[in-house]
Amino acid sequence: MENFFNKIKESFTNTTLEFETINITVDSIDWIDTHKKLRDEFNLKFFSWLSAVDWDNDVSVGEAPKESVSPNFEIITCLSDLANTNLIIVSTKIDKSDPKIESLVEIYGGANWHEREAYEMFGINFENHPNLEKLYLPDGYEGNPMLKSFELISREVKPWPGEVDVEGMPEESGSDKSPDG
Numbered sequence: 001m002e003n004f005f006n007k008i009k010e011s012f013t014n015t016t017l018e019f020e021t022i023n024i025t026v027d028s029i030d031w032i033d034t035h036k037k038l039r040d041e042f043n044l045k046f047f048s049w050l051s052a053v054d055w056d057n058d059v060s061v062g063e064a065p066k067e068s069v070s071p072n073f074e075i076i077t078c079l080s081d082l083a084n085t086n087l088i089i090v091s092t093k094i095d096k097s098d099p100k101i102e103s104l105v106e107i108y109g110g111a112n113w114h115e116r117e118a119y120e121m122f123g124i125n126f127e128n129h130p131n132l133e134k135l136y137l138p139d140g141y142e143g144n145p146m147l148k149s150f151e152l153i154s155r156e157v158k159p160w161p162g163e164v165d166v167e168g169m170p171e172e173s174g175s176d177k178s179p180d181g
Contacts, residue, residue, distance in 0.1 A: 001017075001020060001085070001086070004022075004042075004086050005017045005022055007042070008022055008024065008042065008088070011037065011041070012024045012026065012034070014026070020085070020087070021087050021088070021089055022086075022087065022088045022089070023088075023089045023091070024088060024089070024090045024091070025090075025091050025092065026090065026091075026092050027092065028075075028092045028093065028094050028101055030092075031075075031092050031101055031102055031104075032102045032104070032107065034090060035077070035079075035090065035104055035107050035108065036107055038079055038088060038090070039079075039107060039108070042081070042086075042088075043081050043083070044079040044080060044081050044086065044088055045081070045082065046079065046080045046081070046082050046110075047077065047078075047079060047104070047108035047109075047110035047111055048077075048078040048079065048080060048110075049077070049078050049114055050075065050076065050077045050078075050104070050111055050114035050115060050118060051075075051076050051114070051118065052073050052074065052075050052076070052118045052121075052122045052124060052146070053073065053074040053076070054073060054096075054122060054146060054147050054148045055069045055070070055071060055072050055073070055074060055093075056069065056071045056096070056147075056148045056149065057069060057071065058071075058148065058149050059148045059149070060148065060149050060150060060151045061151065071096050072093045072094060072095060072096055073093065073094050073095075073096055073099055073122060073124055074091055074092070074093050075091065075092050075093075075094060075101055075118070075124070076089060076090070076091045077089070077090045077091075077104070077111075078090075079108075094124070099122070099123055099124045099125060100124070100125040100126075100127055101124065101125075101126060101127065102126070102127050102128060103115055103126040103127060103128045103129040103130075103132075104126075105126075105128075105129055105130060106128070112129075112130070112131070113135065115129055115132070116129070116131070116132060116133065116134070116135050117135055117136070119132050120134045120135055120136060120137055120144070121144055121145055121146035122144050122146050122147060123144040123147070
């Protein structure tokens with residue numbers, strides 16, 4: 001792992017190794033080239049997942065971050081080599097006022113549904129995606145439910161995370177007989 005990490009470090013400046021996972025942070029303009037290089041030069045041909053994080057101080061439900069953050073979306077992918085345990089996390093940040101980034105579908109076909117999910121849940125536009133349509137939400141649904149500013153009515157009724165709602169056990173009837181007799 002250490003040799004592989006050193007080779008990665010030679011190619012990417014903002015790289016760390018934590019818990020047997022290599023983390024690379026890149027500018028969004030380098031998003032496509034980074035993934036091409038990792039696939040072609042480092043044999044990271046398996047696309048595991050893509051997700052996003054909404055970094056914001058404006059939180060509709062729950063507590064705001066303890067320390068102020070610069071509002072942005074962080075886009076994260078996980079890549080690996082099937083022949084060994086090399087695992088890499090790649091992340092970049094994009095502006096929330098114009099949330100767009102180039103699609104990875106031409107490099108990793110497996111990015112297709114992950115990008116569609118991030119589009120639907122966060123409102124991130126993956127440019128040049130072949131089929132950027134909803135996966136989960138019904139037609140006519142408005143909003144992006146994974147945004148921290150999105151109000152969830154169910155959370156208004158019962159805060160989440162909230163206290164665990166545990167019902168008490170029914171009182172024993174005083175009889176040692178089971179209900180089955």
